[in-house]
């Protein structure tokens with residue numbers, strides 16, 4: 001089969017379009033013919049320098065295949081697989097949990113210490129075929145396209161778990177979403193609008209903020225021009241917002257905390273600008289703030305999201321669709337932040 005592979009980490013030039021053998025199945029696995037695979041920023045970290053990938057390459061399991069967000073049709077099934085058939089249209093849940101630890105047992109498989117991510121610890125969807133455990137294959141509603149389905153798992157699952165499961169966003173809440181032009185930010189905006197909450201959104205360009213307003217953002221703030229917490233406090237008459245969706249880290253931490261209302265909840269899933277932030281403990285307890293972390297989400301949550309997309313209530317933003325062999329170009333677009341929405345690779349284009 002055709003695949004984009006790499007045997008050593010580095011710039012986008014390490015990605016090679018080549019022929020490799022199709023994966024062979026265990027009895028509980030399915031082989032999926034990839035129709036669309038979305039590109040995530042994590043793919044770029046993996047290609048450049050993530051130690052998990054370096055370790056995998058060093059073990060000699062070369063070459064590596066990226067790609068965690070995958071939709072396609074089932075081409076083969078293992079002998080023990082039930083409830084799925086060849087030809088089924090499926091989207092793959094990106095994480096493979098151990099299924100036996102206490103976290104997995106109580107349905108919090110996104111806390112599993114030994115979970116593996118498709119396209120990260122194991123080979124992914126930058127290929128004509130990918131294999132996965134049958135539990136990871138979620139059947140798609142007829143109304144959902146492969147490209148839209150592939151654009152969803154990591155970004156929407158992350159945003160949904162943050163807003164709905166962790167921060168428990170309510171219709172009467174005001175929410176501030178940082179970096180609304182990114183995958184998690186734009187997914188968070190759509191999910192927040194579904195709940196009815198009022199959305200404040202930040203981005204680095206007026207063009208991205210215009211798109212955010214078209215998607216329903218109520219108040220937009222260009223963070224390059226201004227301290228966004230001052231705008232938030234100004235618009236809310238000094239009250240602040242009930243929820244902040246944080247994924248930027250050190251650079252925005254102080255402003256994010258300052259934007260919170262009494263009883264405010266800050267939920268964080270990322271630290272692109274640094275790991276360390278401080279907090280004024282007195283202000284925290286007096287305002288009864290909650291700071292919480294969030295990491296990806298569960299298969300059950302992904303099923304909900306796929307249903308909502310099938311009903312047309314969520315619609316991923318697609319920047320462009322490229323043939324698989326142009327994966328390097330997709331990485332450069334993402335690295336240079338030239339996209340608004342997802343870039344999807346299609347092997348059959």
Ligand SMILES: [Zn+2]
Nearest residue numbers: 098101104112
């Ligand atoms: Zn586990």
